[in-house]
Amino acid sequence: MTASAVASRSSPLNRLSLAAAAALTLFAAPAFAAVQDPPPPVPMITAEPAPSPEEAAFQIKGDAFNVEAERMGAELETIMDDASLDGATKKARTDAVLTQYEPKFAAFADEYGAFLRQMAEKPENAEKKTEILAVADAASAQLRGLPAQIRTAIEAALAAPPAPPAVD
Template identity: 70%
Template sequence: MNRLTLAAAAALAVCAAPALAQEAAPAAPAAAAPAPSAEEAAFQAKGEAFQAEAARMGAELEALMDDAGLDAATKKSRTDAVLDRYEPKFAAFADDYAAFLRLMADKSENAEQKDEILAAADAAPAQLRAVPGQVRAAIAAALAAPAPAAD
């Protein structure tokens, strides 16, 4: 079960990355922080909604894996169904994230960071899309591992 917990934590960390990436760097103490643009505010709302979805997915998976009344085959089929249901949400958010980053890269105030932002727009969506597969692999490994001995 530790592997599932680690996979879920990794998934949530990956999911949290977009929200953290959009936070502006700390402003100099004398300067007031600029208000987020409409695009930034809209994407932040999408990011928060996605994080809530990912947390629900994690809770569903954890409940299934913790259910002592289910055998490994049933756990596998039910966790696969949960992951199948959430996978399109990961893909959609990955697309939204890439579009948001490309939009940010085109802003004149981000000209000095354009290359880094575009690199993130290319790499981050693939990482997000990979999360359900990584969780699926962690679940398979956890189910294949021998049960801990009862003391």
């Protein structure tokens, strides 16, 4: 779960704004499409090359990590949505959840960086080696930083004044 997702779920006002933006997009999209040039014809779809054994193995790791991240997100959402908890309790409990999952983020960040560095060394990636290595470093750092970003979003959500009750 992203930091913005945690923050957006913490306030009904944020949800209302997101719903309004989504509705506006729904209604505006057909009108916008009407003034656009027609899309170019769709080219024939060609089969994608099969993933390498390394890519297939890492995809399995990525899927497993995604399950863990979704589980963490559900735990955080449950805590943040619990109206019986005060802000201090929510902060303590979300910190505990994030502390529990931080090593998993760090381990996956290391594995992802190593995988990308391994891909950069393949002869067929020689022209893109520098770019792949830069992505390896940036992606690894970004993954490691996600728990801190989520903590910051939670703290901001808890510090924000409560949304006024909805009026029917």
